Amino acid sequence: MAQMTMIQAITDAMRNELKNDEKVLVYGEDVGNNGGVFRATDGLQKEFGEERVFDTPLAESAIGGLAHGLSLTGYRSVMELQFFGFVFEAFDSIAGQMARLHYRSGGVYNAPVTIRSPFGGGVKTPEMHADSLEGLMAQTPGLKVVIPSNPYDAKGLLISAIRDNDPVVFLEHMKLYRSFRDEVPEEEYTIPLGKADVKREGTDVSIITYGAMVQASLKAAEQLEKDGISAEVIDLRTVSPLDIEAIIESVEKTNHAVVVQEAQKQAGIAANVVAEINDRAILSLEAPVGRVTAADTIFPFAAAEDTWLPNDKDIAAKVKETLNF
Amino acid sequence: MKKTKELQKVEDQFEMFQILDEKGKVVNKDAMPELSDEELKEMMTRMVYTRIWDQRAISLNRQGRLGFYAPVAGQEASMIGSQFALDEKDWILPGYRDIPQIYYHGLPLHQAFLWSRGHFKGGQVPEGVRIMLPQIIIGAQITQTAGVAMGLQKDGEKQIAITYTGDGGASQGDFYEGMNFAGAYNLPAVFIVQNNRFAISVPVEKQSAAKTIAQKAVAAGIHGEQVDGMDILAVYAATQKARERGVEGEGPTLLEFLTYRYGPHTMAGDDPTRYRTSEEDDEWEKKDPLVRFRKFLEDKKLWSEDEEEKIVEQAKEDIKAAIKEADGTAKQKVTDLIDITFSDEEPTNLQEQREYYEKKESK
Numbered sequence: 001m002a003q004m005t006m007i008q009a010i011t012d013a014m015r016n017e018l019k020n021d022e023k024v025l026v027y028g029e030d031v032g033n034n035g036g037v038f039r040a041t042d043g044l045q046k047e048f049g050e051e052r053v054f055d056t057p058l059a060e061s062a063i064g065g066l067a068h069g070l071s072l073t074g075y076r077s078v079m080e081l082q083f084f085g086f087v088f089e090a091f092d093s094i095a096g097q098m099a100r101l102h103y104r105s106g107g108v109y110n111a112p113v114t115i116r117s118p119f120g121g122g123v124k125t126p127e128m129h130a131d132s133l134e135g136l137m138a139q140t141p142g143l144k145v146v147i148p149s150n151p152y153d154a155k156g157l158l159i160s161a162i163r164d165n166d167p168v169v170f171l172e173h174m175k176l177y178r179s180f181r182d183e184v185p186e187e188e189y190t191i192p193l194g195k196a197d198v199k200r201e202g203t204d205v206s207i208i209t210y211g212a213m214v215q216a217s218l219k220a221a222e223q224l225e226k227d228g229i230s231a232e233v234i235d236l237r238t239v240s241p242l243d244i245e246a247i248i249e250s251v252e253k254t255n256h257a258v259v260v261q262e263a264q265k266q267a268g269i270a271a272n273v274v275a276e277i278n279d280r281a282i283l284s285l286e287a288p289v290g291r292v293t294a295a296d297t298i299f300p301f302a303a304a305e306d307t308w309l310p311n312d313k314d315i316a317a318k319v320k321e322t323l324n325f
Numbered sequence: 326m327k328k329t330k331e332l333q334k335v336e337d338q339f340e341m342f343q344i345l346d347e348k349g350k351v352v353n354k355d356a357m358p359e360l361s362d363e364e365l366k367e368m369m370t371r372m373v374y375t376r377i378w379d380q381r382a383i384s385l386n387r388q389g390r391l392g393f394y395a396p397v398a399g400q401e402a403s404m405i406g407s408q409f410a411l412d413e414k415d416w417i418l419p420g421y422r423d424i425p426q427i428y429y430h431g432l433p434l435h436q437a438f439l440w441s442r443g444h445f446k447g448g449q450v451p452e453g454v455r456i457m458l459p460q461i462i463i464g465a466q467i468t469q470t471a472g473v474a475m476g477l478q479k480d481g482e483k484q485i486a487i488t489y490t491g492d493g494g495a496s497q498g499d500f501y502e503g504m505n506f507a508g509a510y511n512l513p514a515v516f517i518v519q520n521n522r523f524a525i526s527v528p529v530e531k532q533s534a535a536k537t538i539a540q541k542a543v544a545a546g547i548h549g550e551q552v553d554g555m556d557i558l559a560v561y562a563a564t565q566k567a568r569e570r571g572v573e574g575e576g577p578t579l580l581e582f583l584t585y586r587y588g589p590h591t592m593a594g595d596d597p598t599r600y601r602t603s604e605e606d607d608e609w610e611k612k613d614p615l616v617r618f619r620k621f622l623e624d625k626k627l628w629s630e631d632e633e634e635k636i637v638e639q640a641k642e643d644i645k646a647a648i649k650e651a652d653g654t655a656k657q658k659v660t661d662l663i664d665i666t667f668s669d670e671e672p673t674n675l676q677e678q679r680e681y682y683e684k685k686e687s688k
């Protein structure tokens with residue numbers, strides 16, 4: 001096994017699928033010769049040629065349209081949006097078109113497209129680069145939305161996403177790209193979409209989260225341990241569809257839940273998780289479900305990022321509040 | 326691709342307009358714009374100032390004192406010459422690289438720095454300064470320009486709206502849409518494409534099958550021209566004419582400036598050696614806008630080393646002062662962001678969150 005950063009694991013997953021299926025194509029702005037602005041596609045053009053791994057002109061809506069069209073002719077696209085804040089340019093292609101292709105054709109056509117894109121706070125990018133927009137995507141039936149929290153999961157989930165026969169939005173938190181390494185097998189493996197992972201077992205409270213907030217939640221759980229609180233941490237991994245079974249099982253065990261997301265509070269994934277818990281396990285709860293989120297402002301200008309973003313202390317405080325209800 | 330004769334005929338019409346050649350010699354006397362000696366010197370002053378600013382900004386960025394920065398060296402003639410042709414009451418809708426233009430249009434230097442650092446005060450455009458903030462979403466400014474130009478037209482103002490994008494930006498649907506709207510409504514708008522040959526790593530040849538970007542005006546039914554973007558006199562003259570056409574109700578114009586960025590795309594980890602050769606860099610440095618215009622002014626006995634040295638010192642001092650002012654600006658709080666989310670009454674969710682962040686920020 002090799003030690004890999006998340007970005008290396010992502011490259012490895014694409015390499016695996018380019019080898020595995022000649023219908024797989026990888027493209028986007030700067031992904032060819034340059035290997036992507038984060039080097040996610042580093043070396044892939046050299047290895048597989050310009051026919052399979054290529055630069056596009058600068059136009060996100062056409063990148064999306066291209067993927068849609070290639071689907072009709074039997075190709076399986078891994079398209080990159082250079083930063084997810086630019087998804088608005090491709091919104092019709094993704095939410096208006098690809099997500100509806102199977103439905104609209106009565107099941108005849110499908111769009112096996114993976115939309116890969118970096119996002120996430122804490123790296124002080126200019127505006128429109130870091131926003132957590134997964135809630136917008138999750139509201140679109142016909143799309144799956146995946147957000148890995150570590151290198152191992154990133155590889156297994158990305159391979160599954162590429163093999164999935166419907167469009168999958170695969171969001172890569174920039175802060176996780178190179179912040180730590182994991183053991184990642186060089187051979188292929190898949191992690192099913194729609195399945196959460198229990199990152200840490202506990203008995204007093206369930207912290208339900210995803211993306212970069214998994215690290216923050218694990219850190220919070222360590223602090224809570226010192227105060228005699230046993231926290232379970234659940235990494236959703238796929239935020240649409242949700243792994244409701246895993247959530248409910250955990251909540252029924254701990255009787256307390258705190259949902260954590262980096263995104264703003266309004267609407268969004270956490271609200272959806274809370275609603276599912278209320279629908280299915282409200283009688284198991286000993287306190288209202290807590291939520292840790294960012295504020296309902298636009299994603300902050302870089303100089304205010306650090307306070308705007310939720311952190312381990314915010315999470316630990318909310319857990320205590322929930323337990324002391 | 327095999328291009329038909331008909332197509333070639335259209336494409337071949339777009340020849341580069343130049344006044345000063347690489348050696349600083351006037352090659353197109355008839356096109357020489359009317360500029361006083363003082364004005365000529367002011368244009369040089371601004372190019373020198375901008376080059377120093379660029380160097381300082383790069384080093385401040387490396388020290389972690391600036392934040393986001395997209396280098397401009399190489400593009401001074403395009404930026405300074407086109408802005409110099411504007412009236413103070415014209416509107417500018419810039420891209421992320423076009424900071425010199427909005428500075429000379431009235432945005433104070435320390436605010437430009439605050440914008441780079443990601444501080445909301447950088448975006449508080451002073452009253453009367455007619456600029457939009459530097460656009461991050463490539464192409465968005467181009468359709469907005471049609472809106473600004475329509476507003477000016479409705480108000481009967483004899484002003485134009487000018488916008489900037491790059492060779493990559495010219496591939497966006499918004500680019501065509503903005504020009505098409507401007508044409509359809511006969512708006513006083515000028516669309517500038519600074520073709521610096523690369524969109525991050527992607528060479529302009531890969532953006533389009535079109536031989537020039539200027540020819541894209543034809544499809545929108547508006548006037549288009551290709552200009553030597555390293556020649557400040559050509560840039561000035563072309564922009565001034567385009568402005569006049571707009572003001573006189575003769576319609577919008579697309580100008581393609583052929584230029585080059587010497588530095589990396591931005592200071593956030595771009596490595597130009599992955600996609601450009603040093604021969605190409607050298608070839609373009611021979612066309613340098615400052616070298617050529619300095620030569621021209623020296624031949625007219627309008628420029629000296631001493632004068633230039635004074636400008637360099639002035640620029641350094643101004644930048645130091647502006648950084649000091651930016652440093653002295655109150656730290657940005659999340660509660661500030663809550664304040665500016667809506668212009669009207671604050672909804673209850675934000676009121677509640679204000680209390681939360683007041684506590685978090687007092688720790």
Ligand SMILES: Cc1ncc(C[n+]2csc(CCOP(=O)(O)OP(=O)(O)O)c2C)c(N)n1
Binds near residue numbers: 089491524525
């Ligand atoms: C809609 C959108 N897509 C992608 C990007 C990322 N991006 C920033 S600059 C750039 C290249 C732009 O090239 P060009 O238009 O030639 O302008 P230049 O940077 O060369 O001045 C890209 C792809 C963006 N900011 N906005």
Ligand SMILES: [Mg+2]
Binds near residue numbers: 520522524525
């Ligand atoms: Mg360019």
